[in-house]
Amino acid sequence: MRKRFLAMLMAVAMCMGMTTAAFAAAPTLADEETFGSGVAVWDEEEQAYVAEIDASAMPLGADGNATWSSSNYTYVGEFEMLGNNLTPVKTMGKSGRLMIYTFFSFKSGTGYVVTQIKNASTGKVLAENNRYANGHSPTQWQVDKHGDTVETNVTKGQKVQIFFRILSDTGRFQASRTCFIRYYYSLT
Numbered sequence: 001m002r003k004r005f006l007a008m009l010m011a012v013a014m015c016m017g018m019t020t021a022a023f024a025a026a027p028t029l030a031d032e033e034t035f036g037s038g039v040a041v042w043d044e045e046e047q048a049y050v051a052e053i054d055a056s057a058m059p060l061g062a063d064g065n066a067t068w069s070s071s072n073y074t075y076v077g078e079f080e081m082l083g084n085n086l087t088p089v090k091t092m093g094k095s096g097r098l099m100i101y102t103f104f105s106f107k108s109g110t111g112y113v114v115t116q117i118k119n120a121s122t123g124k125v126l127a128e129n130n131r132y133a134n135g136h137s138p139t140q141w142q143v144d145k146h147g148d149t150v151e152t153n154v155t156k157g158q159k160v161q162i163f164f165r166i167l168s169d170t171g172r173f174q175a176s177r178t179c180f181i182r183y184y185y186s187l188t
Helices: 002-015
Strands: 040-043 048-053 066-070 074-081 085-088 090-093 096-105 112-119 126-130 150-156 157-165 178-187
Touching: 074 085, 096 112, 096 157, 112 150, 112 178, 126 150, 157 178
Parallel strands: 066 090
Antiparallel strands: 040 048, 074 178, 085 157, 090 157, 096 150, 096 178, 112 126, 112 157
């Protein structure tokens, strides 16, 4: 069932303009071994790393305005972006620690994806994960179990937006570069 879902997901993504798999790379692991901490596995048929997605974890309203209150690791959505992306407003259903987990993949080359949690009313950055500023090496993808994590305290009813931005290997914004993004949240 999971492989059929992944195959269908990839077919839809390719029909929407993607010319390669989201996690394409030369194989370095046996086809049954997991990649990183277990979120992506090598698919011999696709000749690419593919992420395992639990479709039952997809909440209703994930693509638009939503109220977040799950303390579980919860799938929000995925998309291909050009340069940067600001999500629709998310309303916090309870007070607590909001954590955003970001997975990304460039079709070719390496770079960085900056993830920010912003106050939806003011645009103020509440928290940021910037791998370039933190001294990490550029990479073609990030598919570890919890991805790049950014977190901040929020209050019930607070409205936030998640902002993603692509940087080059030297930390410069790349407005014309595309990147595949998948993200999750938890609110504890």
